[in-house]
Amino acid sequence: MDAIFALVILMIGFMIISSSKPTETDDIPLALAAENFMDIMASVKLNEICYGCECSIQDVQQQCNNGDILNMDQSMLDYLGELYYLYDEGDILKRQELIDVFTGISDEIYREDLYGVELIIDNRQMYIDGDKINTPNLITSKRVLFGYIENSVNGQVTYWGPYSLEVNFWEK
Amino acid sequence: MRKHFSQLQQDLGKMRRQFSQSLQGLGKIKLNQKGVFFSIVSVLIIVLFMTMTQLASDISSKESEIEVTRTRIKVLNSLIKDMEENYFEKMIYVSGKNSMKGLSKYYYDENWDIDKTLFKAMEDTIDDGILIDKFGSPIDLIATGYMKKKYTSNELIQNISELLEDMGIVVKKLEINITTGNISQENPWFIVIEADAIYDLRDKDGIVSWRGTSTKSVNISVIGLYAYDYEGRSRGNDQKITADWVVDEPSYYTENSMLTKLGEDRRQINPAGVTTIKEHGLGLCSPDYEVGLEDHTCKNDTQGDHG
Structure with a gap:
């Protein structure tokens, strides 16, 4: 009788142990995806994905053809900062251009059916794809953005930023 | 006699019963001792398992903390790397061009009465817009509208420091100093300045710090001067x-x-x-230059890449 009692206690013990064991989450691929995404955005320049205005990313090509890109010798991340600056200065169309460029680039880098993404610049949400509220794993990557636009005809320099850029990733 | 004998038999029977009752009691005590032993062992095992669980949970929590810190450090490392590779140059460009434009406009207004080298004048003005004239008097190029305050290196550093502090980096030191004597020109369209960005940045929790000097050469376009x-x-x-x-x-x-x-x-x-x-x-x-004067010409088909 006592042995059965002890066995019951042991079983309860095992149950407690198994229930209190923390669930391990496998977020390494997610972290890598986020890291790669930001590294590519920060290091690849527009003139590296474009030959003239023939660009590997359709939305960038369209903006290049429209003459909207003032400086091809800047990273894709800096270009987002520049678009944000122009939007912040009152050119509301630049927000959509910013989203188009961001999604155009992100579509090339990761599978949007697998990952959700949110872009925040200067503490303002610019884009979100999916629902991040219920996600157990959220990877945040941050960068500082600042730069300048120089008019090549009269030498006028306009400095923009610094802005914080935050990209949140999660598994859908 | 018979009475005595039957009394003795009765007493003996009583004693037997009492003895057998005592023996039964002893068995019960033994059985109870076994139960207590099992209970104690069970409790000890449970305590052991609970301790192990607690320990595993603590380790896991510490591992999570370490992982969070590692991720944070990674994020901050990327920020510092970006600063070093990209943004120091931009800060030097913006503040350097602001200084050059202000100085050139000031010299233009003062009929090109220049009493110090460009290096010395930039060293004076790049951070706060104050030019020291030959008498040692300060000339505020910002107050007089020659330079923009928000483009001086002090202001740029202030802005970036505030942002970095919001992101968890304490800025102990961030300076931009033009490297002594390192201003040159090898192309008509660009003046090259070399500057040191000296930084001492720390994580807000004091876990990690970044200290160093990053020397950058920046080609500043002369267009606009x-x-x-x-x-x-x-x-x-x-x-x-x-x-x-x-x-x-x-x-x-x-x-x-x-x-x-x-x-x-x-x-x-x-x-x-x-x-x-x-x-x-x-x-x-300038476009007003008389092209083709004797002894010298200004060719207009050799315009360099200045975009």
Whole structure:
């Protein structure tokens, strides 16, 4: 009788142990995806994905053809900062251009059916794809953005930023 | 006698019963001891398992903390890497160009009365816009509208420091110093300045710090600066440089570079004892320049890449 009692206690013990064991989450691929995404955005320049205005990313090509890109010798991340600056200065169309460029680039880098993404610049949400509220794993990557636009005809320099850029990733 | 015998038998029976009852009691005690032993062992095992669980949970929590810290450090490392590879240069460009534009406009308004080298003048003004004249008096180029305060290195550093602090980095030191003497010109369209960005940044929790000096060479476009033509060894056509200026052809006489025009070793005394301006070359001519003057021409088909 006592042995059965002890066995019951042991079983309860095992149950407690198994229930209190923390669930391990496998977020390494997610972290890598986020890291790669930001590294590519920060290091690849527009003139590296474009030959003239023939660009590997359709939305960038369209903006290049429209003459909207003032400086091809800047990273894709800096270009987002520049678009944000122009939007912040009152050119509301630049927000959509910013989203188009961001999604155009992100579509090339990761599978949007697998990952959700949110872009925040200067503490303002610019884009979100999916629902991040219920996600157990959220990877945040941050960068500082600042730069300048120089008019090549009269030498006028306009400095923009610094802005914080935050990209949140999660598994859908 | 018989009575005694039956009494004895009864007593003996009583004693037997009592003895057998005592024996039964002893068995019960033994059984109870076994139960207590099992209970104690069970409790000990449970305590052991609970301790192990707690320990595993603590370790896991510490691992999570370490992982969070590692991720944070990674994020901060990326920020610092970006600063080093990209943004220090931009800060030097913006503050350097602000200083050069302010100085050139000031010199233009003061009839090109320049008493120090461009390096010295930039060293004075790049951080706060205060130029020290030959009498040691300060001239505030920001208050007089020659320079923009928000583009001085002090302001840029202040802005970036505030943002970094919001992101969890404490800025102990962040300075931009032009490297002594390192201003040069090898292309008519660009003045090269070399500057040190000195930084001491720390994580807000004091876990990690980044200290170092990053030396950057920056090509600053001369478009937008004020200049003049020096044709016939006299100054003329004072105005702002725009994209339609042209590179002077290096021949007998060459137009002075912008570095020379803005004060770098520009004075020399000729054998007659007259102070003149050195002829360095690498100059640009304004669109008003008289093309094709004797001894010198300003070719307009050699315009460099200045975009």
